[in-house]
Amino acid sequence: xxxxxxxxxxLIRKEIFAILKDPRTRYSLLLPPILQCLIFGYAASYxxxxxxxxxxxxxxxxxxxxxxxxxxxxxxxxxxxxxVRASDIKKTIDDKTALLVLQIGPxxxxxxxxxxxxNIQVIADGRNSNTAGVxxxxxGIIVDGFNSDWRSLHGLPNPPVQVxxxxxxNPSLETRWSMIPSLIGTITLMQTMMFAAMSIARERELGTxxxxxxxxxxxxxxxxxxxxxxxxxxxxxATNILLVAQLWFRIPFEGSFFTLYLGLILFLLAAVGIxxxxxxMAATMQQAMLYSFVLIMPFALLSGLTTPISNMPxxxxxxxxxxxxxxxxxxxxxxxxxxxxxxxxxxxxWPMALIATFTLSAATWMFRNRVA
Amino acid sequence: xxxxxxxxxxxxxxxxxxxxxxQIIRDPSTILIGVAMPIMMILLFGYALSLDVxxxxxxxxxxxxxxxxxxxxxxxxxxxxxxxxxxxxxxAAEELMLERKADGxxxxxxxxxxxxxxxxxxxxxLAYGGDANRARIIEAYAQxxxxxxxxxxxxxxxxxxxxPVNIQSRLWFNEANDSxxxxxxxxxxxxxxxxxxxxxxxxxxxxWERGTLEALFVTPVRTDEILLGKxxxxxxxxxxxxxxxxxxxxxxxDVPFRGSILVLTVASMLYLLVALGIGLLISSTxxxxxxxxxxxxxxxxxxxxxxxxxxxDLRxxxxxxQVIAYAFPxxxxxxxxxxxxxxxxxxxxxxxxAAVLAGMVVVLLVLSVRATRKKLA
Numbered sequence: 001x002x003x004x005x006x007x008x009x010x011l012i013r014k015e016i017f018a019i020l021k022d023p024r025t026r027y028s029l030l031l032p033p034i035l036q037c038l039i040f041g042y043a044a045s046y047x048x049x050x051x052x053x054x055x056x057x058x059x060x061x062x063x064x065x066x067x068x069x070x071x072x073x074x075x076x077x078x079x080x081x082x083x084v085r086a087s088d089i090k091k092t093i094d095d096k097t098a099l100l101v102l103q104i105g106p107x108x109x110x111x112x113x114x115x116x117x118x119n120i121q122v123i124a125d126g127r128n129s130n131t132a133g134v135x136x137x138x139x140g141i142i143v144d145g146f147n148s149d150w151r152s153l154h155g156l157p158n159p160p161v162q163v164x165x166x167x168x169x170n171p172s173l174e175t176r177w178s179m180i181p182s183l184i185g186t187i188t189l190m191q192t193m194m195f196a197a198m199s200i201a202r203e204r205e206l207g208t209x210x211x212x213x214x215x216x217x218x219x220x221x222x223x224x225x226x227x228x229x230x231x232x233x234x235x236x237x238a239t240n241i242l243l244v245a246q247l248w249f250r251i252p253f254e255g256s257f258f259t260l261y262l263g264l265i266l267f268l269l270a271a272v273g274i275x276x277x278x279x280x281m282a283a284t285m286q287q288a289m290l291y292s293f294v295l296i297m298p299f300a301l302l303s304g305l306t307t308p309i310s311n312m313p314x315x316x317x318x319x320x321x322x323x324x325x326x327x328x329x330x331x332x333x334x335x336x337x338x339x340x341x342x343x344x345x346x347x348x349x350w351p352m353a354l355i356a357t358f359t360l361s362a363a364t365w366m367f368r369n370r371v372a
Numbered sequence: 373x374x375x376x377x378x379x380x381x382x383x384x385x386x387x388x389x390x391x392x393x394x395q396i397i398r399d400p401s402t403i404l405i406g407v408a409m410p411i412m413m414i415l416l417f418g419y420a421l422s423l424d425v426x427x428x429x430x431x432x433x434x435x436x437x438x439x440x441x442x443x444x445x446x447x448x449x450x451x452x453x454x455x456x457x458x459x460x461x462x463x464a465a466e467e468l469m470l471e472r473k474a475d476g477x478x479x480x481x482x483x484x485x486x487x488x489x490x491x492x493x494x495x496x497x498l499a500y501g502g503d504a505n506r507a508r509i510i511e512a513y514a515q516x517x518x519x520x521x522x523x524x525x526x527x528x529x530x531x532x533x534x535x536p537v538n539i540q541s542r543l544w545f546n547e548a549n550d551s552x553x554x555x556x557x558x559x560x561x562x563x564x565x566x567x568x569x570x571x572x573x574x575x576x577x578x579x580w581e582r583g584t585l586e587a588l589f590v591t592p593v594r595t596d597e598i599l600l601g602k603x604x605x606x607x608x609x610x611x612x613x614x615x616x617x618x619x620x621x622x623x624x625x626d627v628p629f630r631g632s633i634l635v636l637t638v639a640s641m642l643y644l645l646v647a648l649g650i651g652l653l654i655s656s657t658x659x660x661x662x663x664x665x666x667x668x669x670x671x672x673x674x675x676x677x678x679x680x681x682x683x684x685d686l687r688x689x690x691x692x693x694q695v696i697a698y699a700f701p702x703x704x705x706x707x708x709x710x711x712x713x714x715x716x717x718x719x720x721x722x723x724x725x726a727a728v729l730a731g732m733v734v735v736l737l738v739l740s741v742r743a744t745r746k747k748l749a
Contacts, residue, residue, distance in 0.1 A: 036670070175505055344470065
């Protein structure tokens with residue numbers, strides 16, 4: 001038993017030295033995660049803070065001026081052009097000069113004063129329909145504000161039912177708050193899984209794996225010796241991303257580090273397990289790399305990172321059950337934003353343990369039987 | 373066969389292309405990336421990814437037993453956007469939210485019907501903010517459901533209601549607000565990036581790492597011929613990927629194609645060349661397969677997904693990140709694709725973006741020829 005542990009420790013130590021010694025590996029494991037976290041923290045957001053719009057005001061009344069002033073006062077909407085003819089709308093949208101065109105008809109203020117519904121026509125560039133939808137949503141809020149002020153100014157009754165909205169765990173509904181905790185899992189998955197897959201595939205391609213096998217190390221010990229350093233790399237990267245989230249983006253951490261790291265360790269074990277399993281199927285480094293890449297793609301897309309899992313058809317929802325990233329993202333978000341304890345996380349923890357057990361034992365079996 | 377009148381240069385390139393093509397066909401991993409992966413991505417983008425919200429699980433808490441409240445609940449139940457679970461206690465609803473069996477809570481308080489007759493009723497909506505985008509959509513649809521209910525009551529003669537100002541919006545190019553319309557450009561850019569940059573990098577880095585490229589250098593083949601022979605098969609693979617995506621867009625997802633095939637083809641060829649150029653440059657600079665693959669991920673794949681504007685709008689990112697996005701080719705290609713598919717051949721968009729891509733092609737090809745030739749010395 002002791003001999004086995006000390007043999008494994010020796011292999012782990014050697015692997016860690018190998019990582020630390022090569023400056024290229026050192027940098028490729030340290031810098032990309034931090035850079036990605038910074039860039040994607042800013043880029044991966046559905047929130048808009050710049051909506052260029054064009055105005056076609058055919059009314060020129062006080063009411064339309066008031067409405068436009070409200071838009072300009074938000075610092076989100078800014079007027080890029082003032083149109084005089086409806087025929088200019090097409091070019092403005094086509095050339096992406098403006099995301100929205102607001103058309104206020106000639107009888108806007110008259111209708112308003114007569115108590116008739118006054119309409120404004122809005123044309124949105126639907127090439128990215130999600131962005132257009134968000135911009136229209138913002139516009140709706142501003143028009144609502146205008147409406148309720150107009151009603152109280154002119155003694156009109158307010159609508160009988162008001163909807164008050166509150167969001168839990170993310171009061172101002174910033175996408176960044178949901179996105180950055182999920183990046184902890186997403187970014188570490190990519191490198192950890194590939195790192196584990198490559199570290200074995202390289203030895204096999206160079207023929208040093210056979211040399212490892214003739215040492216007293218048993219296949220199971222080699223597996224542990226390869227898995228632990230890859231997991232340490234993952235934990236190191238996760239910690240860096242966590243630091244960026246808290247020190248740079250200042251997203252308040254509600255949970256306990258113990259719970260988060262418990263989840264992360266199981267997740268990394270599953271990721272490393274998949275990586276090692278892939279390398280047991282691959283004959284060369286190139287194959288190991290391409291196979292892991294082919295897996296990372298659906299893992300990332302079917303994780304709930306960019307689109308909700310409940311929107312997916314059932315077949316794909318079943319696939320997400322074997323996707324460790326799905327659980328890691330849920331755990332990271334829930335621990336980070338909600339501060340939930342381990343008891344709430346059990347439904348996400350055991351599937352990852354199961355994935356790790358299955359992949360690691362399958363890989364050990366593959367290695368043992370290939371050599372025999 | 374030996375001498376069929378072709379110039380020696382062409383024959384050498386042809387030999388290399390043939391050798392590389394055999395290698396692609398015989399290695400299961402390249403076939404996987406070149407053929408199976410695009411098909412998988414078409415299926416994922418076409419069927420699995422959707423931001424359109426449908427049947428969101430919400431808990432509805434009725435604390436008011438009046439018929440009006442029940443009517444409002446029916447409004448939520450009928451809405452295609454919600455899947456309601458009705459409870460009478462807030463605690464039960466909160467538990468559903470914590471178990472993540474509900475993404476929102478709609479609470480109708482005890483005094484709802486009394487306040488309604490006074491004209492100041494309130495419906496409380498709590499959304500799970502862990503997914504901010506979804507929470508915002510839930511809010512909007514909850515407001516919509518209440519609004520519709522009020523309008524129904526109004527038309528039944530209960531009370532007159534209507535905003536002084538109403539927005540009538542039209543979504544140009546995508547009237548039905550179908551998210552496939554903007555996912556298809558994303559799909560194409562991802563497929564081209566993976567085949568063009570990722571696969572080329574892997575193949576070239578492997579030759580460098582194993583020293584087999586140096587073996588090629590001692591043959592009469594020249595540097596430009598090696599590069600051409602190596603990249604032509606992947607170029608062809610990339611164009612096949614494009615064709616698959618365009619066919620899927622048209623026949624599986626019914627995405628309109630309003631521009632011309634010629635513009636699409638030229639733009640795609642330019643982007644594919646840029647991707648190949650990046651792949652060649654990275655693999656000849658960093659000769660280890662692991663480091664090269666990581667660099668390619670960071671330099672091509674991730675920007676194509678996150679910084680290309682196909683999913684996240686680039687106008688809203690800080691200037692520093694915008695500058696970074698401008699340095700990567702993906703955003704120009706996505707802009708071209710979105711316009712050619714949905715809007716048509718708008719030259720004011722097509723020409724500048726194509727020009728930038730063409731410029732990148734020239735720079736990258738010159739750089740990669742130089743990086744490769746240097747090793748001969």
